Amino acid sequence: MIKTFVIISVISVITIFSIGQKRALSHAMFNHSEPKVGETISNCPKQVRIWFDSPLEPSSSTVRVESESGNRVDNFNGHVDLSYATILEVNLPCLSPGTYQVSWKVVSLDGHSTNGSFAFTIE
Amino acid sequence: MSNILILINRILCAFFLNFLFLLSMPVYSWAHGYAGKRFFPTTISIEDPFVADELSFIFNYLKESGEGDEPPVDAFELPVEYTKRITPHFGISIGDDFRRLDPVGEGAEYGFGNLEVGAKYQFFTSAPHESLFSVGVEAEIGGTGNSSVEAESFSTISPALFFGKGFGDLPQSLEYLRPLAVTGVLGLNFPTRSSTTTSTIDEETLEIQREIEQNPITFSYGFAIQYSLQYLQSFVKDVGLAAPFNRMILLVELPFETGLNRGSGGETAGFINPGIIWLGKYIQLGIEAQIPINDGSGKNLGVLGIIHFFIDDIFPNSLGRPIFR
Numbered sequence: 001m002i003k004t005f006v007i008i009s010v011i012s013v014i015t016i017f018s019i020g021q022k023r024a025l026s027h028a029m030f031n032h033s034e035p036k037v038g039e040t041i042s043n044c045p046k047q048v049r050i051w052f053d054s055p056l057e058p059s060s061s062t063v064r065v066e067s068e069s070g071n072r073v074d075n076f077n078g079h080v081d082l083s084y085a086t087i088l089e090v091n092l093p094c095l096s097p098g099t100y101q102v103s104w105k106v107v108s109l110d111g112h113s114t115n116g117s118f119a120f121t122i123e
Numbered sequence: 124m125s126n127i128l129i130l131i132n133r134i135l136c137a138f139f140l141n142f143l144f145l146l147s148m149p150v151y152s153w154a155h156g157y158a159g160k161r162f163f164p165t166t167i168s169i170e171d172p173f174v175a176d177e178l179s180f181i182f183n184y185l186k187e188s189g190e191g192d193e194p195p196v197d198a199f200e201l202p203v204e205y206t207k208r209i210t211p212h213f214g215i216s217i218g219d220d221f222r223r224l225d226p227v228g229e230g231a232e233y234g235f236g237n238l239e240v241g242a243k244y245q246f247f248t249s250a251p252h253e254s255l256f257s258v259g260v261e262a263e264i265g266g267t268g269n270s271s272v273e274a275e276s277f278s279t280i281s282p283a284l285f286f287g288k289g290f291g292d293l294p295q296s297l298e299y300l301r302p303l304a305v306t307g308v309l310g311l312n313f314p315t316r317s318s319t320t321t322s323t324i325d326e327e328t329l330e331i332q333r334e335i336e337q338n339p340i341t342f343s344y345g346f347a348i349q350y351s352l353q354y355l356q357s358f359v360k361d362v363g364l365a366a367p368f369n370r371m372i373l374l375v376e377l378p379f380e381t382g383l384n385r386g387s388g389g390e391t392a393g394f395i396n397p398g399i400i401w402l403g404k405y406i407q408l409g410i411e412a413q414i415p416i417n418d419g420s421g422k423n424l425g426v427l428g429i430i431h432f433f434i435d436d437i438f439p440n441s442l443g444r445p446i447f448r
Contacts, residue, residue, distance in 0.1 A: 026405060026436035029353075029357075037359065037360055037361040038361060039361065110439035112436070112439065116160040118357070118358050
């Protein structure tokens with residue numbers, strides 16, 4: 001009897017919130033980027049762009065690029081693309097050869113936060 | 124008729140209580156299974172080191188070897204577990220499992236195992252070092268399942284320490300090892316009854332025969348060694364993996380249990396479970412082989428699978444968030 005009650009209880013909760021659930025979102029997870037993760041490139045990239053699998057909250061999503069010594073080298077304009085809310089981007093000046101670290105932190109529209117980082121190298 | 128009325132009454136009570144309970148929830152949302160950029164999946168055999176809102180359905184098939192006069196048994200289990208965060212770092216769980224035991228040459232038995240309830244507190248999280256620690260206790264409530272499918276008549280209380288560690292903080296020279304992670308559990312299992320006596324009547328002599336089975340305290344320990352292709356692709360090196368491989372985690376689970384007393388001191392049973400987990404946006408799927416480590420663990424290969432729902436992603440503004448911030 002206790003088991004029946006517990007099972008009914010759990011099913012009822014799920015049912016209540018299945019009804020009227022307007023939109024299900026989730027954690028925004030990294031899809032791919034330009035430059036690619038760990039890539040070595042020969043040209044000078046004008047920006048870093050990162051694609052996610054969910055739309056991002058513009059006011060809480062950010063990206064920055066640092067040199068190996070930890071100095072910030074981007075143009076301080078990391079933002080969500082206004083046309084495609086799944087893309088995070090930041091502009092770069094022409095960088096000298098070296099390895100650069102991209103750090104991002106994003107919030108999906110439902111408020112879930114994820115973060116990450118990766119490197120790329122200019123030879 | 125009265126049973127139907129009681130059932131309807133319980134359904135209405137459950138709906139009403141849950142409705143009041145959920146109305147009190149604040150507007151809040153939190154991440155699951157993350158330590159920094161490391162996502163720890165829910166593993167099948169090793170309990171998670173984090174608390175989360177999730178619902179898991181596991182299936183397990185294993186042909187158990189017969190002992191003495193007992194025939195081999197085709198054992199199929201379908202455990203279900205629901206876990207709910209009360210605060211961002213404290214959660215409770217409830218679970219049960221449906222069992223089908225089919226001794227070769229005899230009729231199959233169906234039924235539920237004992238109800239299991241638990242609580243877990245995640246007391247340490249380090250984002251830079253991708254590490255988690257939790258303590259928890261689980262209770263299998265004796266007598267709530269069907270004895271025909273070997274549900275015990277006594278309860279078992281199991282306190283445990285859980286941990287998870289990702290290796291994203293390894294130096295650049297070891298970058299291809301950064302996708303590695305280990306989760307594990309160390310716990311004790313205390314039965315509330317030291318032995319169980321089973322009485323049967325010999326049909327020929329009509330004598331009562333008593334069989335006494337010892338219920339030892341046991342030590343459970345295990346590890347899940349994981350290599351995340353999602354981590355490799357997202358944070359270390361884009362090696363060109365496309366879906367579904369870019370969301371996969373290769374793993375080996377190693378669950379063990381050693382008896383500590385009552386005639387089973389030092390006896391260890393366990394499995395080596397290699398497999399694959401795939402992470403979706405709202406669900407996680409996984410499948411593993413189950414290889415016994417010794418004769419005491421069995422002689423046949425088994426199979427394990429999981430369908431896991433991320434309740435905090437499916438219902439981010441209601442059921443999937445902690446009750447208290």
